Amino acid sequence: MSQPTPADLATRVRDGDLRFHELEDHADADAAAAARRLLVAEATDADLDPLGEYAFDADAVHGSNIENTLGGVQVPVGVAGPVTIDGGAGSGERYLPLATTEGALVASINRGCSVIEGAGGATARVTKSGMTRAPVFRVAGVAEAEALVDWVRDHEPALAEAAESTTSHGELLDVTPYVVGNNVFCRFRYDTKDAMGMNMATIATREACDVIEAETDASLVALSGNLCSDKKPAAINAVEGRGRSVVADATVPREVVEDRLHTTPEAIAEINTRKNLVGSAKAGALGFNAHVANAVAAMFLATGQDEAQVVEGANAITTAETTADGDLYVSVSLASLEVGTVGGGTKLPTQQASLEILGVAGGGDPAGSNADALAESIAVCALAGELSLLAALGSRHLSSAHEELGR
Known part of the structure; x- marks a missing residue:
């Protein structure tokens, strides 16, 4: 029996013979998605051809990752690094894949990675782990x-x-x-x-x-009483943690701060205190940081994480202080980073590629080590982003950088 064409399927929906969500029961998922594009384009006068360009297996994602499939959305992916990470789940140089449409973000995080690399790399550790349901x-x-x-x-x-x-x-x-x-x-x-x-x-x-x-x-x-707390800002996650609690830090020599960031350790420490700590407290914020959500969201999209959980993942505190030797100590503590390297969106081909860049695709040996290493990489990415933005504020280069990079 021949496969019905997208036009045939669309006609049957218009005639009331099929319901919109039943198309995959009568054709393969690619044809069903094409039929939906025809129907939605007809109803909205939108050009949906770009949504038909995708790399995933439509049959595999139907009912597993998505329903009523139209196609796929492409987000540009850039890379920052390499940056050396001394992690509890693995150490070495890593490139950090970032999916974003925000100009200047990858450049800023890349600058932070370069500075951290010039300081000998960053250290990261998962301090607590556990997914909750309440x-x-x-x-x-x-x-x-x-x-x-x-x-x-x-x-x-x-x-x-x-x-x-x-x-x-x-x-x-x-x-x-x-x-x-x-x-x-x-x-x-x-x-x-x-x-x-x-x-x-x-x-x-x-x-x-x-x-x-x-x-x-x-x-x-x-089954969920919101004390979990999933996909909502919540103090319990900031205090008790959810998913993985992970900390990254680095000590940047004074000369590296001055030569590469064009500011001083004292200036960065003061900005962090007045902006990230005092300003956030006055605002009643749960996260005490500059823009951790940027790094978390970009790496979540690149590696197939649940993007709604950026709400908890950005629940972070940034600290910065001048050491006794006059260098800069900077850290980021993410209390509730919910990540995995198996299941969900991690099995999609483009997301798998990003996980492979990090060397954490699939299950780890021992079990849990790949997800730990992913959490450590995201924490270092956030650290690089915080360092770069605080320095841009200290050198008063923030607005010029955004102008130059199209923002």
């Missing part, structure tokens, strides 16, 4: 809440057994209960190895919740 339960009152908290603490091994029955990789690390009136939130935290792990944590937690409901008087209201 369901909310309804109880009769505070006495029943206390009983549930005690039960959860006494039966954590049983909850771990239930949760881990759903995955061959995930491991329940701990469960922390929180009580608000007749609401009890249980924040489950998992080691998800090289996966970002949000789906893994959700499925595992659902199984554990069944045990709680069967063995206690509590009733599950929602």
Whole structure:
């Protein structure tokens, strides 16, 4: 039987014979996407031909990464570096792939990498790891809440057994209960190895919740009670961490600061204090940094991470101070960087290429090491970006750089 053409499929949708989301049931995903482009272009008078240029396997992404596929969007990818990273998950020179449409961003981060390289490289470490999911339960009152908290603490091994029955990789690390009136939130935290792990944590937690409901008087209201907290700015992530908490730092000699950044360690330290710390505090910000979101977002897009989790990933604190020898010490601490090297968008071909640039594609040996190394690379990228922007402010070159590079 011959394959229906995109025009045939579009006609059947117009005639009411097929529904818009059913096209892949009657043709391959490329033909279905082409049919949707015809229909949407007809309805909106838009030129959708550019969306038809993509490198991924449309059948592979349908139902896994996307629904109602039209095609693909291309974002320019640049590279910064190389920069030497002394990491807990691996050390050596790395190029940093960045997907962005913001002129001057790659140039700025590349300048920061060059300065860090001139200082002997950066150090980075993952200090805490664990993906969270926090369901909310309804109880009769505070006495029943206390009983549930005690039960959860006494039966954590049983909850771990239930949760881990759903995955061959995930491991329940701990469960922390929180009580608000007749609401009890249980924040489950998992080691998800090289996966970002949000789906893994959700499925595992659902199984554990069944045990709680069967063995206690509590009733599950929602599998996510927002104390996780996913894709929202939240102080709990800044304090307790989520995904990976990672820190990067470097000490830049005074002469390198003066010769390459055209400012001084004292100026950079003062700007950081007055801008990133005092200014952010006055604004009521959760992140105390200059533009960590830029580095996180660009590397997330390049490597196939969940772009909405830039909200948590940019929850970072930048510090800068002059050392006793008159050099510049600078650091970035990212509290909740949620990344993986397997699953989700990481399996798409262009994103795989970026992960291969970093040497972290697929699962690591030991498990979790590739995701750790990716987190360390993103932290150093953010460090380079912070250093470069603070120096541009110190030398008063920020506006001229954006003018020169088209922004």
